Amino acid sequence: MPSPLTPSQRDLVHEFGSIYEQYGSQRLKGLLVGLLLVQPDPLSLDDMAELLGRSKGPISTAVRDLSATGLVRKVDGANARRDYYAAHPDLFLNNFKHNMAIVRKNRRTAEQFLNEMDGDDAHAEALRNLDQMRAFYTLMESFYEDFAERWEAESARLNGRG
Template identity: 85%
Template structure:
Protein backbone atom coordinates (compact mmCIF):
# COMPACT_ATOMS: atom_id res chain seq x y z
CA UNK A 1 0.00 0.00 0.00
CA UNK A 2 1.48 3.37 -1.00
CA UNK A 3 2.25 5.98 1.60
CA UNK A 4 -0.45 8.72 1.58
CA UNK A 5 0.79 12.11 0.47
CA UNK A 6 1.39 14.85 3.00
CA UNK A 7 0.07 18.30 2.04
CA UNK A 8 3.61 19.37 1.05
CA UNK A 9 4.07 16.26 -1.11
CA UNK A 10 0.70 16.83 -2.75
CA UNK A 11 1.72 20.41 -3.55
CA UNK A 12 5.02 19.19 -5.03
CA UNK A 13 3.25 16.62 -7.22
CA UNK A 14 0.82 19.31 -8.41
CA UNK A 15 3.71 21.68 -9.13
CA UNK A 16 5.48 19.04 -11.24
CA UNK A 17 2.28 18.72 -13.27
CA UNK A 18 2.28 22.48 -13.83
CA UNK A 19 5.98 22.54 -14.76
CA UNK A 20 5.54 19.81 -17.36
CA UNK A 21 2.50 21.60 -18.74
CA UNK A 22 4.46 24.86 -19.05
CA UNK A 23 7.08 23.02 -21.10
CA UNK A 24 4.33 21.77 -23.42
CA UNK A 25 4.22 18.22 -22.08
CA UNK A 26 1.26 16.36 -20.71
CA UNK A 27 0.39 17.48 -17.20
CA UNK A 28 -0.15 13.83 -16.27
CA UNK A 29 3.50 13.01 -16.99
CA UNK A 30 4.60 15.69 -14.55
CA UNK A 31 2.18 14.45 -11.92
CA UNK A 32 3.58 10.93 -12.26
CA UNK A 33 7.20 12.08 -12.04
CA UNK A 34 6.39 14.22 -9.01
CA UNK A 35 4.50 11.36 -7.37
CA UNK A 36 7.36 8.92 -7.83
CA UNK A 37 9.87 11.47 -6.52
CA UNK A 38 8.05 11.74 -3.18
CA UNK A 39 7.19 8.08 -2.65
CA UNK A 40 9.60 5.98 -0.58
CA UNK A 41 8.45 2.76 -2.28
CA UNK A 42 7.79 1.94 -5.94
CA UNK A 43 4.22 2.25 -7.21
CA UNK A 44 2.11 0.10 -9.49
CA UNK A 45 -0.07 1.56 -12.22
CA UNK A 46 -3.09 0.92 -9.97
CA UNK A 47 -1.39 2.78 -7.10
CA UNK A 48 -0.67 5.77 -9.35
CA UNK A 49 -4.21 5.79 -10.75
CA UNK A 50 -5.66 5.75 -7.24
CA UNK A 51 -3.32 8.38 -5.81
CA UNK A 52 -3.76 10.74 -8.77
CA UNK A 53 -7.49 10.00 -9.15
CA UNK A 54 -6.98 9.20 -12.83
CA UNK A 55 -7.82 6.34 -15.16
CA UNK A 56 -5.27 3.57 -15.46
CA UNK A 57 -5.11 3.72 -19.31
CA UNK A 58 -3.61 7.21 -19.62
CA UNK A 59 -1.33 6.47 -16.66
CA UNK A 60 -0.05 3.37 -18.44
CA UNK A 61 0.64 5.31 -21.64
CA UNK A 62 2.40 8.13 -19.78
CA UNK A 63 4.50 5.67 -17.75
CA UNK A 64 5.57 3.89 -20.93
CA UNK A 65 6.65 7.22 -22.48
CA UNK A 66 8.46 8.34 -19.32
CA UNK A 67 10.23 4.98 -19.07
CA UNK A 68 11.38 5.12 -22.69
CA UNK A 69 13.05 8.50 -22.06
CA UNK A 70 14.81 7.28 -18.92
CA UNK A 71 12.79 9.26 -16.40
CA UNK A 72 11.18 6.23 -14.76
CA UNK A 73 12.24 2.63 -14.43
CA UNK A 74 10.48 -0.65 -13.80
CA UNK A 75 11.45 -2.19 -10.47
CA UNK A 76 10.49 -5.11 -8.26
CA UNK A 77 7.56 -4.60 -5.93
CA UNK A 78 5.64 -6.51 -3.29
CA UNK A 79 3.32 -8.28 -5.76
CA UNK A 80 5.24 -10.23 -8.40
CA UNK A 81 2.23 -10.20 -10.73
CA UNK A 82 2.28 -6.41 -11.12
CA UNK A 83 4.73 -3.98 -12.63
CA UNK A 84 6.11 -1.35 -10.29
CA UNK A 85 7.86 1.89 -11.12
CA UNK A 86 10.19 4.34 -9.45
CA UNK A 87 11.84 7.56 -10.51
CA UNK A 88 15.04 6.73 -12.37
CA UNK A 89 18.12 7.54 -10.24
CA UNK A 90 19.43 9.61 -13.18
CA UNK A 91 16.06 11.21 -13.96
CA UNK A 92 17.40 14.76 -14.13
CA UNK A 93 20.50 13.82 -16.11
CA UNK A 94 18.41 11.77 -18.55
CA UNK A 95 16.02 14.68 -19.01
CA UNK A 96 19.02 16.94 -19.61
CA UNK A 97 20.42 14.53 -22.21
CA UNK A 98 17.06 14.57 -24.00
CA UNK A 99 17.16 18.37 -24.08
CA UNK A 100 20.77 18.29 -25.27
CA UNK A 101 19.79 16.00 -28.16
CA UNK A 102 17.17 18.54 -29.24
CA UNK A 103 19.76 21.34 -29.15
CA UNK A 104 22.10 19.25 -31.33
CA UNK A 105 19.26 18.48 -33.75
CA UNK A 106 18.44 22.19 -34.03
CA UNK A 107 22.09 23.02 -34.81
CA UNK A 108 22.26 20.23 -37.41
CA UNK A 109 19.02 21.46 -39.00
CA UNK A 110 20.48 24.95 -39.36
CA UNK A 111 23.66 23.51 -40.89
CA UNK A 112 21.72 21.31 -43.30
CA UNK A 113 19.61 24.14 -44.66
CA UNK A 114 22.54 26.57 -44.77
CA UNK A 115 24.25 24.08 -47.02
CA UNK A 116 21.15 23.74 -49.21
CA UNK A 117 20.33 27.47 -49.40
CA UNK A 118 23.76 29.06 -48.90
CA UNK A 119 24.62 30.37 -52.34
CA UNK A 120 21.18 31.45 -53.52
CA UNK A 121 20.32 35.16 -53.17
CA UNK A 122 16.65 34.19 -53.14
CA UNK A 123 17.28 32.67 -49.70
CA UNK A 124 19.33 35.56 -48.26
CA UNK A 125 16.93 36.24 -45.36
CA UNK A 126 16.59 32.56 -44.52
CA UNK A 127 20.38 32.21 -44.61
CA UNK A 128 20.83 35.13 -42.17
CA UNK A 129 18.29 33.57 -39.82
CA UNK A 130 19.83 30.12 -40.16
CA UNK A 131 23.30 31.52 -39.42
CA UNK A 132 21.92 33.05 -36.24
CA UNK A 133 20.19 29.76 -35.41
CA UNK A 134 23.41 27.82 -35.93
CA UNK A 135 25.43 30.26 -33.79
CA UNK A 136 22.81 30.18 -31.03
CA UNK A 137 22.60 26.39 -30.85
CA UNK A 138 26.37 25.95 -31.21
CA UNK A 139 26.89 28.16 -28.16
CA UNK A 140 24.06 26.44 -26.27
CA UNK A 141 25.60 23.06 -27.11
CA UNK A 142 28.94 24.16 -25.65
CA UNK A 143 27.18 25.31 -22.46
CA UNK A 144 25.41 21.95 -22.26
CA UNK A 145 28.69 20.07 -22.71
CA UNK A 146 30.36 22.17 -19.99
CA UNK A 147 27.40 21.58 -17.70
CA UNK A 148 27.45 17.83 -18.33
CA UNK A 149 31.13 17.69 -17.36
CA UNK A 150 30.50 19.67 -14.17
CA UNK A 151 27.48 17.55 -13.25
CA UNK A 152 29.54 14.36 -13.38
CA UNK A 153 31.30 15.48 -10.16
CA UNK A 154 28.15 16.81 -8.47
CA UNK A 155 26.57 13.57 -7.17
CA UNK A 156 29.74 12.75 -5.23
CA UNK A 157 29.73 16.25 -3.73
CA UNK A 158 26.06 15.97 -2.78
CA UNK A 159 26.72 12.63 -1.09
CA UNK A 160 29.53 14.21 0.92
CA UNK A 161 32.19 12.11 -0.78
CA UNK A 162 34.04 15.03 -2.36
Template identity: 50%
Template sequence: MAHSNQLSETERDFIEEIGNGYESRGLRRLQGLILGTLLTKGDPVSLDKLTEVLGRTKGPISISVRRLEDLGLARKVEGPNNRRNYYASHPNVFFKSFAQLKLPTVRKNKDLAERLLARIAAGEESSEQTTESLRHMEAFYSLLESFLEDFAERWAEVRQERFETDEAAP
Protein backbone atom coordinates in the same frame (compact mmCIF):
# COMPACT_ATOMS: atom_id res chain seq x y z
CA MET B 1 -6.74 15.61 -9.07
CA ALA B 2 -7.67 13.41 -6.12
CA HIS B 3 -4.98 12.84 -3.54
CA SER B 4 -4.21 10.25 -0.94
CA ASN B 5 -4.27 11.51 2.64
CA GLN B 6 -0.65 10.38 2.83
CA LEU B 7 0.54 13.37 0.78
CA SER B 8 1.51 16.61 2.42
CA GLU B 9 0.51 19.95 0.94
CA THR B 10 4.10 20.40 -0.30
CA GLU B 11 4.01 17.00 -1.98
CA ARG B 12 0.66 17.76 -3.64
CA ASP B 13 2.01 21.10 -4.90
CA PHE B 14 5.19 19.42 -6.15
CA ILE B 15 3.22 16.78 -8.06
CA GLU B 16 0.91 19.42 -9.57
CA GLU B 17 3.81 21.65 -10.63
CA ILE B 18 5.67 18.78 -12.29
CA GLY B 19 2.44 17.95 -14.15
CA ASN B 20 1.96 21.59 -15.15
CA GLY B 21 5.58 21.80 -16.29
CA TYR B 22 5.18 18.80 -18.54
CA GLU B 23 1.98 20.20 -20.00
CA SER B 24 3.57 23.62 -20.64
CA ARG B 25 6.31 21.88 -22.67
CA GLY B 26 3.70 20.17 -24.84
CA LEU B 27 3.96 16.81 -23.09
CA ARG B 28 1.28 14.81 -21.32
CA ARG B 29 0.34 16.32 -17.98
CA LEU B 30 -0.38 12.84 -16.62
CA GLN B 31 3.24 11.81 -17.27
CA GLY B 32 4.38 14.76 -15.16
CA LEU B 33 1.90 13.91 -12.41
CA ILE B 34 3.18 10.33 -12.34
CA LEU B 35 6.81 11.43 -12.28
CA GLY B 36 6.04 13.92 -9.51
CA THR B 37 4.37 11.16 -7.51
CA LEU B 38 7.32 8.81 -7.99
CA LEU B 39 9.66 11.59 -6.83
CA THR B 40 7.71 11.92 -3.56
CA LYS B 41 7.89 8.22 -2.72
CA GLY B 42 10.90 6.48 -1.21
CA ASP B 43 9.46 3.03 -1.87
CA PRO B 44 8.47 1.51 -5.20
CA VAL B 45 4.97 2.56 -6.30
CA SER B 46 2.47 0.14 -7.84
CA LEU B 47 0.11 1.06 -10.67
CA ASP B 48 -2.75 0.64 -8.17
CA LYS B 49 -1.16 3.18 -5.82
CA LEU B 50 -0.63 5.62 -8.71
CA THR B 51 -4.30 5.31 -9.67
CA GLU B 52 -5.29 5.94 -6.06
CA VAL B 53 -3.02 8.94 -5.56
CA LEU B 54 -3.84 10.54 -8.90
CA GLY B 55 -7.51 9.60 -9.06
CA ARG B 56 -7.17 8.18 -12.58
CA THR B 57 -7.95 4.85 -14.18
CA LYS B 58 -5.27 2.22 -14.66
CA GLY B 59 -5.23 2.33 -18.51
CA PRO B 60 -3.94 5.90 -18.93
CA ILE B 61 -1.61 5.48 -15.95
CA SER B 62 -0.12 2.33 -17.47
CA ILE B 63 0.40 3.96 -20.87
CA SER B 64 2.01 7.03 -19.31
CA VAL B 65 4.31 4.96 -17.10
CA ARG B 66 5.49 3.02 -20.16
CA ARG B 67 6.25 6.29 -21.94
CA LEU B 68 8.24 7.49 -18.92
CA GLU B 69 10.14 4.19 -19.03
CA ASP B 70 10.84 4.71 -22.75
CA LEU B 71 12.25 8.16 -21.95
CA GLY B 72 14.42 6.69 -19.19
CA LEU B 73 12.71 8.82 -16.52
CA ALA B 74 11.01 5.96 -14.66
CA ARG B 75 11.92 2.32 -14.28
CA LYS B 76 10.27 -0.89 -13.28
CA VAL B 77 11.56 -2.12 -9.92
CA GLU B 78 10.85 -4.95 -7.54
CA GLY B 79 8.18 -4.40 -4.94
CA PRO B 80 6.62 -6.29 -2.04
CA ASN B 81 4.10 -8.19 -4.21
CA ASN B 82 5.68 -10.15 -7.07
CA ARG B 83 2.39 -10.20 -8.99
CA ARG B 84 2.29 -6.43 -9.42
CA ASN B 85 4.38 -3.96 -11.37
CA TYR B 86 6.19 -1.34 -9.30
CA TYR B 87 7.92 1.80 -10.47
CA ALA B 88 10.39 4.40 -9.26
CA SER B 89 11.86 7.50 -10.80
CA HIS B 90 15.30 7.05 -12.35
CA PRO B 91 18.01 8.00 -9.81
CA ASN B 92 19.31 10.62 -12.24
CA VAL B 93 15.86 11.73 -13.42
CA PHE B 94 16.58 15.46 -13.70
CA PHE B 95 19.59 14.97 -15.93
CA LYS B 96 17.77 12.31 -17.95
CA SER B 97 14.87 14.72 -18.49
CA PHE B 98 17.28 17.44 -19.57
CA ALA B 99 19.14 15.09 -21.91
CA GLN B 100 15.95 13.66 -23.44
CA LEU B 101 14.00 16.88 -23.80
CA LYS B 102 16.41 19.82 -24.11
CA LEU B 103 19.64 18.71 -25.76
CA PRO B 104 17.99 17.14 -28.83
CA THR B 105 16.17 20.42 -29.56
CA VAL B 106 19.40 22.38 -29.32
CA ARG B 107 21.16 19.97 -31.69
CA LYS B 108 18.21 19.96 -34.10
CA ASN B 109 18.23 23.77 -34.30
CA LYS B 110 22.01 23.92 -34.76
CA ASP B 111 21.85 21.29 -37.50
CA LEU B 112 19.05 23.18 -39.26
CA ALA B 113 21.06 26.39 -39.32
CA GLU B 114 24.18 24.56 -40.55
CA ARG B 115 22.25 22.74 -43.26
CA LEU B 116 20.61 25.90 -44.60
CA LEU B 117 23.85 27.88 -44.42
CA ALA B 118 25.54 25.14 -46.46
CA ARG B 119 22.86 25.51 -49.13
CA ILE B 120 23.42 29.27 -49.22
CA ALA B 121 27.20 28.73 -49.43
CA ALA B 122 26.60 26.38 -52.37
CA GLY B 123 24.88 29.19 -54.25
CA GLU B 124 21.22 28.92 -53.28
CA GLU B 125 19.62 32.34 -53.16
CA SER B 126 18.78 33.93 -49.81
CA SER B 127 18.26 37.44 -48.46
CA GLU B 128 20.93 39.07 -46.33
CA GLN B 129 18.53 39.04 -43.39
CA THR B 130 17.91 35.28 -43.71
CA THR B 131 21.63 34.57 -44.00
CA GLU B 132 22.41 36.76 -41.00
CA SER B 133 19.63 35.15 -38.94
CA LEU B 134 20.94 31.69 -39.79
CA ARG B 135 24.48 32.72 -38.82
CA HIS B 136 23.21 33.98 -35.47
CA MET B 137 21.14 30.82 -35.01
CA GLU B 138 24.10 28.56 -35.78
CA ALA B 139 26.43 30.50 -33.45
CA PHE B 140 23.87 30.57 -30.63
CA TYR B 141 23.01 26.87 -30.75
CA SER B 142 26.65 25.82 -31.21
CA LEU B 143 27.61 27.73 -28.09
CA LEU B 144 24.58 26.45 -26.19
CA GLU B 145 25.39 22.87 -27.22
CA SER B 146 28.93 23.34 -25.93
CA PHE B 147 27.66 24.76 -22.62
CA LEU B 148 25.20 21.88 -22.24
CA GLU B 149 27.86 19.27 -22.96
CA ASP B 150 30.18 20.93 -20.43
CA PHE B 151 27.30 21.04 -17.96
CA ALA B 152 26.64 17.31 -18.48
CA GLU B 153 30.28 16.51 -17.67
CA ARG B 154 30.27 18.79 -14.62
CA TRP B 155 26.96 17.35 -13.39
CA ALA B 156 28.38 13.83 -13.57
CA GLU B 157 31.24 14.99 -11.32
CA VAL B 158 28.95 16.80 -8.86
CA ARG B 159 26.51 13.91 -8.76
CA GLN B 160 29.29 11.46 -7.98
CA GLU B 161 30.72 13.73 -5.28
CA ARG B 162 27.40 14.63 -3.63
CA PHE B 163 25.08 11.76 -4.39
CA GLU B 164 27.17 8.58 -4.44
CA THR B 165 25.03 5.86 -6.03
CA ASP B 166 25.49 2.52 -7.70
CA GLU B 167 23.89 3.90 -10.87
CA ALA B 168 26.18 5.00 -13.67
CA ALA B 169 26.25 8.77 -14.09
CA PRO B 170 24.30 10.24 -16.71
Protein backbone atom coordinates in the same frame (compact mmCIF):
# COMPACT_ATOMS: atom_id res chain seq x y z
CA MET C 1 -1.72 0.76 -1.16
CA PRO C 2 0.59 3.67 -0.34
CA SER C 3 -0.55 6.27 2.12
CA PRO C 4 -2.34 9.36 0.78
CA LEU C 5 -0.23 12.34 -0.19
CA THR C 6 0.36 15.07 2.36
CA PRO C 7 -0.67 18.58 1.28
CA SER C 8 3.00 19.46 0.58
CA GLN C 9 3.51 16.30 -1.47
CA ARG C 10 0.33 16.98 -3.44
CA ASP C 11 1.48 20.57 -4.11
CA LEU C 12 4.86 19.30 -5.34
CA VAL C 13 3.22 16.72 -7.62
CA HIS C 14 0.96 19.39 -9.12
CA GLU C 15 3.91 21.76 -9.52
CA PHE C 16 5.73 19.09 -11.54
CA GLY C 17 2.63 18.75 -13.70
CA SER C 18 2.68 22.49 -14.34
CA ILE C 19 6.41 22.49 -15.10
CA TYR C 20 6.08 19.71 -17.65
CA GLU C 21 3.11 21.48 -19.20
CA GLN C 22 5.14 24.71 -19.50
CA TYR C 23 7.83 22.77 -21.35
CA GLY C 24 5.22 21.52 -23.81
CA SER C 25 4.97 18.03 -22.40
CA GLN C 26 1.93 16.27 -21.05
CA ARG C 27 0.86 17.44 -17.61
CA LEU C 28 0.27 13.81 -16.66
CA LYS C 29 3.93 12.98 -17.22
CA GLY C 30 4.94 15.72 -14.81
CA LEU C 31 2.39 14.54 -12.26
CA LEU C 32 3.83 11.03 -12.47
CA VAL C 33 7.43 12.18 -12.12
CA GLY C 34 6.48 14.33 -9.13
CA LEU C 35 4.50 11.47 -7.60
CA LEU C 36 7.37 9.02 -7.93
CA LEU C 37 9.79 11.57 -6.47
CA VAL C 38 7.76 11.93 -3.25
CA GLN C 39 7.04 8.23 -2.72
CA PRO C 40 9.46 6.21 -0.60
CA ASP C 41 8.31 2.94 -2.16
CA PRO C 42 7.69 1.90 -5.77
CA LEU C 43 4.16 2.31 -7.12
CA SER C 44 2.04 0.12 -9.37
CA LEU C 45 -0.04 1.62 -12.15
CA ASP C 46 -3.11 1.06 -9.94
CA ASP C 47 -1.42 2.95 -7.09
CA MET C 48 -0.62 5.86 -9.38
CA ALA C 49 -4.15 5.96 -10.76
CA GLU C 50 -5.63 6.00 -7.27
CA LEU C 51 -3.24 8.62 -5.87
CA LEU C 52 -3.76 10.93 -8.85
CA GLY C 53 -7.46 10.21 -9.33
CA ARG C 54 -6.81 9.36 -12.99
CA SER C 55 -7.55 6.47 -15.33
CA LYS C 56 -5.02 3.68 -15.55
CA GLY C 57 -4.82 3.64 -19.39
CA PRO C 58 -3.29 7.10 -19.88
CA ILE C 59 -1.03 6.50 -16.89
CA SER C 60 0.27 3.30 -18.46
CA THR C 61 1.05 5.13 -21.72
CA ALA C 62 2.74 8.02 -19.92
CA VAL C 63 4.81 5.67 -17.74
CA ARG C 64 5.95 3.78 -20.84
CA ASP C 65 7.08 7.09 -22.43
CA LEU C 66 8.82 8.22 -19.24
CA SER C 67 10.54 4.87 -18.98
CA ALA C 68 11.77 5.10 -22.58
CA THR C 69 13.44 8.44 -21.84
CA GLY C 70 15.03 7.19 -18.61
CA LEU C 71 12.94 9.23 -16.19
CA VAL C 72 11.24 6.30 -14.48
CA ARG C 73 12.19 2.65 -14.25
CA LYS C 74 10.49 -0.64 -13.58
CA VAL C 75 11.45 -2.14 -10.22
CA ASP C 76 10.43 -5.00 -7.97
CA GLY C 77 7.42 -4.38 -5.77
CA ALA C 78 5.23 -5.96 -3.11
CA ASN C 79 3.19 -8.07 -5.54
CA ALA C 80 5.27 -10.06 -8.04
CA ARG C 81 2.29 -10.19 -10.43
CA ARG C 82 2.27 -6.42 -10.94
CA ASP C 83 4.71 -3.97 -12.48
CA TYR C 84 6.08 -1.34 -10.12
CA TYR C 85 7.85 1.89 -10.96
CA ALA C 86 10.16 4.36 -9.25
CA ALA C 87 11.87 7.57 -10.29
CA HIS C 88 15.09 6.73 -12.12
CA PRO C 89 18.14 7.55 -9.95
CA ASP C 90 19.54 9.59 -12.87
CA LEU C 91 16.19 11.21 -13.69
CA PHE C 92 17.53 14.76 -13.81
CA LEU C 93 20.62 13.86 -15.83
CA ASN C 94 18.54 11.79 -18.26
CA ASN C 95 16.11 14.69 -18.69
CA PHE C 96 19.07 16.99 -19.30
CA LYS C 97 20.45 14.60 -21.93
CA HIS C 98 17.06 14.59 -23.66
CA ASN C 99 17.11 18.41 -23.74
CA MET C 100 20.70 18.38 -24.97
CA ALA C 101 19.68 16.09 -27.85
CA ILE C 102 17.05 18.65 -28.86
CA VAL C 103 19.66 21.43 -28.82
CA ARG C 104 21.94 19.31 -31.05
CA LYS C 105 19.04 18.58 -33.41
CA ASN C 106 18.27 22.31 -33.67
CA ARG C 107 21.93 23.06 -34.53
CA ARG C 108 22.02 20.27 -37.14
CA THR C 109 18.76 21.52 -38.66
CA ALA C 110 20.22 25.02 -39.04
CA GLU C 111 23.37 23.58 -40.62
CA GLN C 112 21.40 21.36 -42.99
CA PHE C 113 19.28 24.17 -44.35
CA LEU C 114 22.18 26.61 -44.48
CA ASN C 115 23.92 24.12 -46.76
CA GLU C 116 20.79 23.49 -48.86
CA MET C 117 19.99 27.19 -49.35
CA ASP C 118 23.57 28.47 -49.65
CA GLY C 119 24.12 30.86 -52.55
CA ASP C 120 20.42 31.39 -53.29
CA ASP C 121 19.55 35.10 -53.03
CA ALA C 122 15.85 34.23 -52.65
CA HIS C 123 16.72 32.80 -49.24
CA ALA C 124 18.81 35.70 -47.93
CA GLU C 125 16.59 36.37 -44.89
CA ALA C 126 16.26 32.66 -44.10
CA LEU C 127 20.04 32.30 -44.34
CA ARG C 128 20.59 35.17 -41.89
CA ASN C 129 18.10 33.63 -39.47
CA LEU C 130 19.54 30.14 -39.86
CA ASP C 131 23.06 31.47 -39.32
CA GLN C 132 21.89 33.05 -36.07
CA MET C 133 20.11 29.81 -35.13
CA ARG C 134 23.27 27.79 -35.75
CA ALA C 135 25.39 30.21 -33.70
CA PHE C 136 22.87 30.21 -30.85
CA TYR C 137 22.58 26.43 -30.61
CA THR C 138 26.33 25.91 -31.08
CA LEU C 139 26.94 28.14 -28.07
CA MET C 140 24.16 26.48 -26.11
CA GLU C 141 25.63 23.07 -26.94
CA SER C 142 29.00 24.14 -25.52
CA PHE C 143 27.30 25.33 -22.32
CA TYR C 144 25.46 22.00 -22.07
CA GLU C 145 28.70 20.05 -22.52
CA ASP C 146 30.40 22.12 -19.82
CA PHE C 147 27.40 21.65 -17.53
CA ALA C 148 27.40 17.87 -18.08
CA GLU C 149 31.04 17.68 -16.96
CA ARG C 150 30.39 19.88 -13.94
CA TRP C 151 27.30 17.86 -13.01
CA GLU C 152 29.24 14.58 -13.10
CA ALA C 153 31.70 16.03 -10.56
CA GLU C 154 28.89 17.44 -8.39
CA SER C 155 26.93 14.18 -8.56
CA ALA C 156 30.01 12.23 -7.49
CA ARG C 157 30.49 14.65 -4.57
CA LEU C 158 26.84 14.32 -3.50
CA ASN C 159 27.05 10.54 -3.68
CA GLY C 160 30.30 10.37 -1.68
CA ARG C 161 32.48 9.41 -4.64
CA GLY C 162 34.27 12.71 -5.06
